[in-house]
Amino acid sequence: MSAPSRILVVGSVALDSIRTPYGVVEEALGGSASYFSCSASHFAPVSMVAVVGDDFPKPHVEMFERRGIDTSGLEVAAGRTFRWRGEYMAELGHAHTLETQLNVFADFHPKLDDGHRKAPFVFLANIDPDLQLEVLSQMKRPMLTLSDTMNYWIARKPDRVFEVLRRVDIALLNEEEAKALAGETHLAKAADKLLEAGANAVIIKKGEHGALFHSREERFITPAYPVMALTDPTGAGDSFAGGFIGMLARFGRTDGEALRQAMACGTAMASIAIESFSPQRLAETDPNEIDGRVRSLHSMVHYDLFPMF
């Protein structure tokens, strides 16, 4: 096996205050780049481009560094770190946002050095699609680019979100976002419409119902891992992205077989992430646990087809 490829993530690092039916945290580490990096760093080296305020607790940076995450692109700006306060009800499907303080994140402008630009694998976490496009235009022939977005941008800048979809190799969306962007309530039709609109491939996350990969060549479905110790669903999508792109970067592969196993890796990492508040379980897990969940997911769908008629 050749050395794993480097992954660049551009996203948010935040302090989250969250209440779920299973507990409460105040100002815990959060943000898309945090979840993604902790997840992907189990597979391949990660460089993080994000911004925090001068109040950001050092232990979080030290945790990133213990996980081998390159934080040279983690800018420290004068002011307060991005803060989010949210709450999940019994069904845990949707976060109810109580408060968003963008703080230094409001003026975030990703600064990429030459090393960042050469990263073969790129995750554009949920930020303004104009910033996502700016990052994309600076990249030097990456092997694979993956984008995320959210309803906020779909409602405000649909054209730019579509432009990102056309420019990246794979767009990651949850079910609701895919339906909203496609203007279609039937999920399989929504996926088709996004491809017709120019997307190369989409991954649609369905939470406890798994995720589907859809391109012109491939249609693939992964079930969710049956988590018993569900604690906080925050960061599940970014953790999925970390396992997905991490696995591909580890082997430098983007073929169909690798994409399928990468979906299982993403699913495994998301299942670990939601077993704690913050990316705590992600930071602490190990290859044994990850491998066990991926094998378990594989065994839940695998069989050898025999002829019937």
Add this chain to the structure above:
Amino acid sequence: MSAPSRILVVGSVALDSIRTPYGVVEEALGGSASYFSCSASHFAPVSMVAVVGDDFPKPHVEMFERRGIDTSGLEVAAGRTFRWRGEYMAELGHAHTLETQLNVFADFHPKLDDGHRKAPFVFLANIDPDLQLEVLSQMKRPMLTLSDTMNYWIARKPDRVFEVLRRVDIALLNEEEAKALAGETHLAKAADKLLEAGANAVIIKKGEHGALFHSREERFITPAYPVMALTDPTGAGDSFAGGFIGMLARFGRTDGEALRQAMACGTAMASIAIESFSPQRLAETDPNEIDGRVRSLHSMVHYDLFPMF
């Protein structure tokens, strides 16, 4: 391959009047035994035990017979056939019942002859759990018994529904029924609770999100087939049951590999059923189409796991 085994189904034959966003039918063939038989008869011989009134249209019986279905157990009682009138809204998740006329079905008492009692495979469709138990007690060492139920019986006779669960090899439930019966909102926990309560195995149907098989030994998930021509979801569960048990009866197998492929057969038959009103598409489909959908479902989940760490 040895000859396919016979399947006994005990359930309803009805005349359905249905409105969906895709159309309307009046007094079309319906009922659990109708959907199940049309589905299973593509795989193995089926004997139907049900009751109709003396107004039941002959062409429906002729259609059953053209499909090789043994209708010797289809009792014709004096009076009107069971009628159901329902409506589905845009999301198609739930039927809204407008009218139920039980008619001759109100006094349905399954009459099994010796041939019926010897059937190696048995489907107890959604009828009073007391009747399901009565049928079970008459069967002569069947290889595999599968039961269905509905919220109506879970609310009124939960103890009898549990008794059926303990007596059959596999209980088929939809997600809502499984949660209601287990008294648990988390699906994986609900499945565990049903096993703790004595079920040998459960299949939980999740509609467009597929189905899961759960026993002490096996945990297996099948995605739904992405249907583009969705017309009427009525009968999807019974059609699933028909493909599932049909495949097992075709090969006389009940091992884990066969159960997994049987889940795909069930899924394929459900996807065909919902592309028309009534079991019309089920009656008209052929081995080629069924095989194509099963292969397609297999390819949506199949990959060969390679070592990562």
